[in-house]
Structures are given as structure tokens and as C-alpha cells.
Amino acid sequence: MTATTTVTTSATKLDVINDFFTRADKCLMYTGVPASPVVITKALGTRLYDASGRQILDFTSGQMSSLLGHSHPEIVKVVTKYVGELDHLLSNMITEPVVELAERLARILPAPLEKSFFLNTGSENTEAAIKMAKCHTGKFEIVAFSASYHGLTSGSGSATYSAGRKNGGPTMPGQLAFPAPYAYRSPFKKPDGSYDWETELEFGWSMIDRQSVGSLAAFIMEPILSTGGILVPPKGYLTRMAQECKKRGMLLIMDEAQTGVGRTGQMFAFQNEEGVVPDILALSKTLGCGLPLASVTTTAEIEEGCRESRFLWLTTHLNDPLTAAVGAKVLEIIERDDYCQKASERGEQLRIGLQRLQDKYWCIGDIRGRGLLQGIEIIADSVTKASGSDLGQAVSEAAMNNGLSCNIVSLPGMGGVFRLAPPVTVTADEIEEALQILDQSFNQVLTKCGQMVP
Ligand SMILES: Cc1ncc(COP(=O)(O)O)c(C=O)c1O
Numbered sequence: 418m419t420a421t422t423t424v425t426t427s428a429t430k431l432d433v434i435n436d437f438f439t440r441a442d443k444c445l446m447y448t449g450v451p452a453s454p455v456v457i458t459k460a461l462g463t464r465l466y467d468a469s470g471r472q473i474l475d476f477t478s479g480q481m482s483s484l485l486g487h488s489h490p491e492i493v494k495v496v497t498k499y500v501g502e503l504d505h506l507l508s509n510m511i512t513e514p515v516v517e518l519a520e521r522l523a524r525i526l527p528a529p530l531e532k533s534f535f536l537n538t539g540s541e542n543t544e545a546a547i548k549m550a551k552c553h554t555g556k557f558e559i560v561a562f563s564a565s566y567h568g569l570t571s572g573s574g575s576a577t578y579s580a581g582r583k584n585g586g587p588t589m590p591g592q593l594a595f596p597a598p599y600a601y602r603s604p605f606k607k608p609d610g611s612y613d614w615e616t617e618l619e620f621g622w623s624m625i626d627r628q629s630v631g632s633l634a635a636f637i638m639e640p641i642l643s644t645g646g647i648l649v650p651p652k653g654y655l656t657r658m659a660q661e662c663k664k665r666g667m668l669l670i671m672d673e674a675q676t677g678v679g680r681t682g683q684m685f686a687f688q689n690e691e692g693v694v695p696d697i698l699a700l701s702k703t704l705g706c707g708l709p710l711a712s713v714t715t716t717a718e719i720e721e722g723c724r725e726s727r728f729l730w731l732t733t734h735l736n737d738p739l740t741a742a743v744g745a746k747v748l749e750i751i752e753r754d755d756y757c758q759k760a761s762e763r764g765e766q767l768r769i770g771l772q773r774l775q776d777k778y779w780c781i782g783d784i785r786g787r788g789l790l791q792g793i794e795i796i797a798d799s800v801t802k803a804s805g806s807d808l809g810q811a812v813s814e815a816a817m818n819n820g821l822s823c824n825i826v827s828l829p830g831m832g833g834v835f836r837l838a839p840p841v842t843v844t845a846d847e848i849e850e851a852l853q854i855l856d857q858s859f860n861q862v863l864t865k866c867g868q869m870v871p
Contacts, residue, residue, distance in 0.1 A: 430469060449581075455817065460487035463840055463847050465822065474851050476823045476839045481643070481675045482702035485750060486840040492706055495746045499739040508735040514742035521748045522714055525684055527694050529716040535736050535744070539674040539701035540568025542711035543637060545730050546697045547572045549715065550635035550668045553722035557591045558629055560636040560667070564597035564645025567637055567672050576637050579645045593628055595621045597642055598650040601783045601794060602802070614651050622661055635696075636662050637670040640686035644826060646834040647792025649785050655690045668719070671695035674711075675790065678703040679751045679841055682761030682788030689787070706747045710740040756841040763843055764788035770852035771837075778859045779871040780805050789843070793835040795825075799871040808862065809833025815858035821851050 437456055455473065459466040463486050465473040478484060485492065503512060519533040536542050551557050561567065561576040568574060569581050575588035582588070596603075596617055605617035625633070640655060642648040650658075662669045676686035677700040687693050696719060701711035715723075734740070751757065768784065768791055775781040775793075782796035782805070795809035796802045806825070810833060813825040824836045839847070863869045 433468075453817075455822075462486040462488075463843050472820060473817065474821045474839075474847060474854070476821060476837050476851055478703075478838050478840050479707050480702065481836075481838050482705065483707040483840055484678060484680065484703040484747065485706050485756075486842045487707065489706065489750070489842070491746055491750060492708075492743055495742050496708070496739065499742045503738045503742075505734065505737050505739065508731055508733065511736060512738040512741070514738045514745055515736045518712075518741045518745040518748070521745055522712065525748070525752070526698065526714060527688075529718070530694065530698060530714050532717055532720045533712050533714040534730070535741055536711045536713070536730075536732060537709040537734050537740070538568070538711055539672070539699070540570040540573045541732070542699040542701055542713050543567040543573040543576070543670070543672055544570050545713050546670045546672075546699050547576065547635065547637065548730070549697060549713070549719065549723050549728055550670060552726040552728040553719050554634045554666065554668060555726070556632040556634040556666075558593060558632045558634055559589070559591060560593045560595050560625055560633065562597040562638055562642060562645065563594045564599065564642050564648060565594075565637070565639070566642075566644035567639075591630070591632060591634075593625050595625060595636070597645055597648055598654055599646065599648050600651065601785070612651065614654055615657075618654065618657055618661075633665050633667045635668040635670050637672060639672050639674070639676060640689065641676050641681065641787060641790060643675040643790065643836060643838075646794065646826060647786045647790065647836060649787060652690065655687060655693045659693050659695075668696040670697045670699065672699045673703075674699065674701040675703065675838065678747065679757045679760050680789050680838065681786075682757055682764055684751070684757055686787065704744045704747060705740055706743060708740050708743050709734070710744045712744070751841070760788040760841045763839075763841075763845065763848055764791065766845060766848050767791055767837065767839075767852070770848065771855075774852070774856060774859065777856070778863065780808055780859070780863065780868070786837075789837075789839055789841055791837045793837070795833045795835070804833065806833030808866075808868075809835065811862045811866075812855075812858050815861050816854055819854045819858055819861075821854040821858070823851075823855075 457465045458468045463475055465475050522533050523531040547559055559576050564579050565577055566579045567576045572589055575592045578594050600612040603612055605613040607613045659669055671687050673685055698714045704710050771784045775784050779799045780795055781793055782802055783794040786792050795805035797805040809825045816823055825833050
């Protein structure tokens with residue numbers, strides 16, 4: 418009787434899910450992103466829940482955005498207040514939360530970064546930053562890393578080399594790619610086998626100088642390339658890049674969509690190298706903690722240059738009060754509760770645990786990252802380091818079945834790389850739980866395909 422009931426219940430559950438995806442297939446357009454097989458009905462803190470109450474640890478913070486976990490009570494309070502009394506206005510009406518957010522950013526950012534405006538997405542703010550660079554310098558060439566991701570709108574997508582480049586027609590004129598600092602796979606090696614980033618960097622600039630038509634406007638970069646495979650530039654790299662940009666009269670646009678606002682253990686990841694200050698800073702994902710908020714911050718001088726060249730950026734949700742109030746609260750909480758330090762500590766715990774897994778499983782080729790942005794590169798061959806994206810995909814699916822959501826990026830020419838970016842509110846117990854699930858999932862997949870040893 419009990420068994421029959423169980424069978425009937427799970428058959429019904431499956432029917433409900435199948436019916437849901439049939440409905441979804443009928444009315445939702447496919448945009449190149451395969452749907453997850455899980456249907457989430459609730460998200461709270463670090464956990465996701467499906468209709469049956471099954472829990473899944475969210476180690477991607479949604480789309481790398483829910484920095485304080487899902488539905489943080491203070492964020493819920495701010496949203497409730499502002500949706501009830503000051504949600505959205507004519508774009509030229511400036512409100513208190515917008516000024517407060519801009520003031521907070523000016524206070525925590527190094528001089529001379531002091532002038533901000535607010536948009537919604539990471540594609541939109543990098544698009545705006547690129548246009549600002551063009552207006553201010555009067556030039557049009559934009560350089561980006563060969564593993565970059567800055568969005569998919571026309572300008573931002575033209576500076577994105579990791580995904581979405583094919584079959585959309587010509588990119589913007591003047592796009593140049595620079596070798597991404599990929600220590601694990603770079604062909605630039607010193608005689609002792611270590612990464613020769615200085616030679617790679619000089620090679621990269623020599624290629625840019627040869628290709629440029631003399632109109633270099635900006636280099637747009639992430640301080641740690643996330644979608645590109647959690648590529649962490651070696652110490653000194655950002656300083657050299659800032660110097661090389663300056664030499665050529667180019668602006669440095671720092672895109673901290675995923676790294677900004679404490680995740681890597683510092684408020685901004687570019688602060689890992691003293692003295693590096695971008696000309697334009699673009700924040701998005703983490704600033705809105707899951708709500709659509711993005712910022713662009715620059716210097717008074719660049720603002721003036723843009724004004725003189727009649728820069729225009731006017732969108733429906735420019736400087737909206739509701740999302741700005743959320744951003745101000747996010748910054749307040751991160752500073753007040755010392756979440757940079759916490760991200761650093763929990764990140765260290767995560768990294769040590771991942772290194773233990775690396776010692777245990779041959780298919781983990783590399784562990785890299787900073788703070789609560791960590792990557793695991795999966796290989797299919799321990800000698801050639803051939804891409805292990807299929808294996809990574811299988812582990813990712815097993816982890817989801819076992820109760821952990823983590824993201825595997827499989828880009829051409831790279832191995833599959835897991836990105837782990839839990840909220841900065843993650844607890845030590847949740848990190849241990851995730852590590853256990855990963856351990857179990859690697860074990861299951863390698864046992865199943867008979868590859869416990871390479
Ligand atoms: C570094 C970076 N910049 C820009 C974007 C684009 O942001 P959005 O998807 O909000 O347009 C992303 C998205 O993943 C990103 O990671």
C-alpha cells in the first residue's frame with residue numbers, strides 16, 4: 418500500500434514537471450540557453466527549493482548576483498518600502514536613494530572616481546562605458562581579452578570574445594582581442610615551466626599596436642575573468658596593463674559585474690593591486706543583489722569630456738529609485754557586517770576543500786580564484802590536459818541531483834570550468850556541505866565511467 422502510494426506520488430510529480438516543460442516549450446523562445454531540469458519554487462538565503470521541498474545549495478548566487486543570498490530580510494524591506502511609495506519616475510527626476518547610492522560609491526572608491534549613474538544590466542553599463550570612452554577620447558578602437566564576457570548588446574557583445582559572437586553579422590568597427598592571462602594553458606612559459614606573463618603581455622601589446630589604425634579608445638577588462646574560466650591575472654599584471662593603456666592615451670574600463678562589492682574579499686577586485694584605478698568602473702550583478710541594477714562610475718574630467726562631446730544615455734530605468742535604494746542597502750550591509758573579510762575567510766575554506774578534492778581526483782586540473790569566486794578546471798587527460806568539459810558536465814549534473822547548483826562553463830579551446838560563487842552570507846557548514854556533495858559527485862561520475870584512475 419505504502420509502495421503503491423509512493424509510486425503513484427512520484428509518477429504524478431513527474432507528470433506535473435513534464436506538463437510544465439511542455440507548456441514552457443510552447444510559449445517560451447529558446448535563446449541558446451538550455452533550460453535546467455529543476456523547477457524552483459522558492460529561494461531563501463543560500464538555498465533553493467522545488468515544489469516537493471527538495472533543497473539545493475545555490476553556489477552560483479542565481480546568475481552570480483544574489484550576493485547576500487536570496488530574499489535577504491533587509492533587502493525585502495527596502496523593496497517593499499520603495500515599491501509601495503517610490504518605484505519609478507521620469508528619468509530626469511533625481512531622488513534621494515539615487516544620490517545616496519552615488520555618494521556611497523564615491524566614498525568607497527579611490528579618487529578620482531566620483532561621478533556615477535545607474536542602469537539595469539551588465540550589458541547596458543558596459544555599452545554605456547564603451548560609448549563614454551569613445552566620446553571622451555574621440556577615438557573608436559576597443560580592446561578586450563580573448564576570453565572576455567562583457568554582455569551581448571551591440572557594443573558590449575563586440576567586446577565579448579568568449580561567447581555569442583557567431584552569426585549575428587558584423588561587430589562594431591575597431592574591435593581588437595588581447596591574449597587572456599590563462600596561466601594554466603598559456604604557451605608563454607619560462608625555462609622553469611612557470612607562466613611568463615610579462616612576455617605574453619608584451620606580445621599582446623605588440624599585436625594591438627600593429628593592428629590599430631591609431632584610434633585606441635579603451636581597454637575593457639574584468640579584474641578576474643569569470644565566464645572566461647576564472648582567470649586570475651598574476652600580481653603586477655593589472656598595474657602593467659594600466660600603464661600600457663596610459664602610454665597609448667586609452668581609457669581603462671573595469672567591468673566588475675561578478676567580482677565587485679566584496680565577493681573576492683575586497684570591495685573591488687581591482688584593489689588587489691595598489692595604485693590601479695580604472696577610468697571607468699562598471700558594476701552590475703552583485704550591486705543589485707539579484708535585482709536589475711548596474712552602475713557606471715567615472716572621474717569628473719571624463720564626465721566633462723563626455724558632456725562636451727554631447728554624450729547621451731537615456732533609458733527608461735535610468736536612475737530608478739527602487740533599485741538604487743537596494744544598491745545603497747547592499748553597500749551598507751557589506752561594509753557594516755564586514756562581508757569582505759567574511760568572503761575572504763569562507764573563500765579560503767572553500768579553496769582548501771577544493772584542493773583536497775584535487776588531490777583525490779585526477780580530473781581536477783586546476784583550482785583558481787579569489788575569495789568566494791573559485792574555479793575548478795576539469796581535464797580529460799592528466800598528461801595532455803585535454804578539455805574535460807563532458808566529464809565536468811556529468812559532475813555538474815550529478816551535483817545538481819545531489820543538492821548543489823554550480824555552474825560549468827565550457828568554452829571552445831578551454832576545459833570545462835566550474836564556477837563557484839556562493840553568496841557572501843554563506844556559512845562554514847554550507848561550504849562543508851557543498852564540498853561533500855562535490856566529493857560524492859566526482860566519485861559517482863568517475864566510478865560510473867570506470868575512470869577513478871587516469
Ligand atoms: C563581467 C560581465 N560583464 C557583463 C555581463 C553582462 O551582464 P548582463 O547579463 O546583466 O547583461 C556579464 C554577465 O555575465 C559579466 O559577467
